[in-house]
Amino acid sequence: MDKLRRVFFWLMIGLTAMFLLLPTLIIVPMSFTTTSTLEFPPVGFTLEWYGKVIGAPDWQQALINSLVVAFAAATLATVIGTMAALALHAHRFPGKMLVTVLLLSPMVTPVIVLAVGMYMVFSGWGLIATRLGLVLAHTVLAIPFVVVSVLASARMVNPSLAPASLGLGASRWFTFRRVTLPMIMPGVLSGAVFAFITSWDEVVIALFLADAQTRTVPIMIWNQVRTNLDPATAAVAAILIVLSAMGVLLSYKIREARS
């Protein structure tokens, strides 16, 4: 009876793990299919879809848009988020609780709500169909991740180091640059990677804020997926997955190297 229960349990776990991995695992093989619509298991092997995608001007434009927006949003979010995290970690001030809630709220607000709200406001400000608008919107989404990441890092730092530096006569900026920043760097970098990925993958807000010129890779994918199941989409997806994997490995290497 006991044995049976164990077998059943581990079977369930195995199935759950497969359930988790299946969608991710089929994408890369799918992209090699020779059929004109997506099949899994794939039929034959070809790299033509990759060629088609890499050479297509609309994909190339989307790629550029995505990269520019993601880099800009990641940078902006990292700066803002790090400032906020430092303030939360090292200082007391009135309304700290409220500010903390504010900083983390974008993470728990339904993204559709943010999308339509920003759409209404940004139209008034002429930020629709601009990369700037998208950067600002994605920065909002990314800030909570940076704050959480930097805070986690800051909590592990020896709290007497900064005061010691100041006590020795260093200016605040010098102390930050040479003492604090290097110590929280793992959190900052990891936050930056998170921020980049958040912007890179973001689709809902982009759908509302972008137009044909400024559309990002996720928007292209969304449009494709709703019309037909083109293996070219799978090729793009495969590329994105490989890039994600590299991003993850990068952030782990950073954490390892620095600790």
Added chain:
Amino acid sequence: MNAALQDTAGTAMKLEGVSKHFGAVKALDNVSFELRKGEFLTMLGPSGSGKTTSLRAIAGFIQPTAGRLLIDGRDMTAVPPQKRNIGMMFQDYALFPHMTVLENVGYPLETRGIRRAEREKLSMEMLEIVGLASCAKRYPKQMSGGQQQRVALARALVFRPDIVLLDEPMAALDKKLRGQMQIEIMHITRQVGATVVSVTHDQEEALVMSDRVAIFKDGRLEQIGTPHQLYLQPRSEFVADFIGEANLLRGSVRQADDWILVEGDGWKANLSKDDPRCAALVGANKACVVLRPERIHAVPVGSETQNVGEGVIEDKIYLGVEYRLVVRMNDGGKINLRSRDVASIAGMKAGDRIGMAWAPDDIVIIGA
């Protein structure tokens, strides 16, 4: 400790040739002993000796690789823990944090289908016995270590189990509390008439609380007996050394007329040939003599007794109630001597030669 109990008929539990292998490691090697009804048995030994493994095998958390476990005459080797009607007090108490003290104590009754009203009554009675009746509605984390221990004990006893297991009961308590709780637990278990198996590495605890002690080493049962028997008649060097302090004198055997001699460089021990202890010396040319420090007296050097030794005082330590002398023998071995004859020792000092004597009755022979 309690001769009356030893007269009660009935074996509560029996281990027959129990062994447990974890891969190549022999955690238990052919362990056999009986547990009598109403007795308090402690399994004593260093860590890794198999005492805890034995306890867990009795509880049913471990299945023996070989051998049988009989409780009240019935083979329980393959029976799961919940059906064994055994109570257990865990080393860190394992109290259920989300239940009150009363609910914790009542849990074994709950699993036996006893209704709430009856459960609460029995649990309160048990809590009275352990002195915690006023804490019934509190949660474990609101109690001190000593109180939690009593709750754990109450939970183990509430359903009047056949056997109660105690896993290092004093380990989580501070030193001061230990002495007090040793006596209390002994009283409580006696009051409810429980048959107890306890595990510890603390020999003092074992001697204070138990009717009998089973000494474990490397997975085997070395010796089992009352504290008296173990102290005065150890059957191995390990046991002699583990219980109390022992001087182990290893020497060669020589036969002479009606005597058998065991001697070494600077000492000799003599036993009459018809002394039953000589049985261990038959055909042997080497033996070990065990002498307890308090059984050795200081005598003038060169005394003409048959049980005598000689050496140089290395350390003289004043302990208030007695003196402890560390004497170095010719062969480099050290003897510990404890004497309350403060007057005669007072004049001695390190570097003096000293004679040591003991009564033949105080000799313990262990085959080499």
Added chain:
Amino acid sequence: MRPPVAFWLIAPPTLFLALFFVFPLLKLVAISLPGGSTEYYNQIFTTPVFLRVIGETFRVSLIVTFVTVAVAYPYAYAMAHGGRAVLLVLTVALLIPFWVSLLLRSFSWIVLLQNSGLINDFLIATGVIDRPIRLIRTPLGVIIGMVHILLPYAVLPLYTVMKKIDLRLMEASSICGANWLKGFARIYFPLSLPGVMASAILAFTLSLGFYITPALLGSPRDMMIAQMIAGQFNEQLNFGLGAALAVVLMVLTAVAFGLFGAARATLQMRGQFGREA
């Protein structure tokens, strides 16, 4: 007196979020109440179409939450008590999908769930069914997709709580006479309850606002609130109504979170959080 360092550090982020986050949300509230009139809200709560969508959103979210937590529970248990090797493997399996975007995974599900897809092929091959069943563009497809996306979110709070549960308590339970089921019901499950609550509320809150997955895997007939909001803005151009729906979603999400906070607080008082010696 010069403002302290903290001010300079916290002012820009606060200003940024006030401008680009809070203001858009306030704008939505403003648009939803033209001249103070609650006409849009009245419309929402009296028209069957909207009530149906809200109801459908709740229904799907509840089902998804239940299934997700039920699947997450044994998985988290295995991670917490299965040993290091198991933890490693299961964590990797859990985090890999986390790193692949929701859009891509939903897209992948379309391929898997289509009539000629892997799932149907498998079911036919094992003899469970003899003709492909329709999984795309059905509530079932949406549920499968949403459970997949929410699973990592649901496992983590459960794992965090379960890790702290000492399995010695289960040993104690068994020596007290309880079989596995009784021990689980009376000891393990109650101790894991804070994790179950956290997991369920998180899954429920997130699923209320889902857009991509139901849009790709579901049919327009069974749409959820987020899709309706998008429709009002993109197609109907009825910004006021869309904004009102958005505010309703915001409020529902906030209430769900509030419930979580309340549940946590009561469990904390009863000493159910964590294990103390």
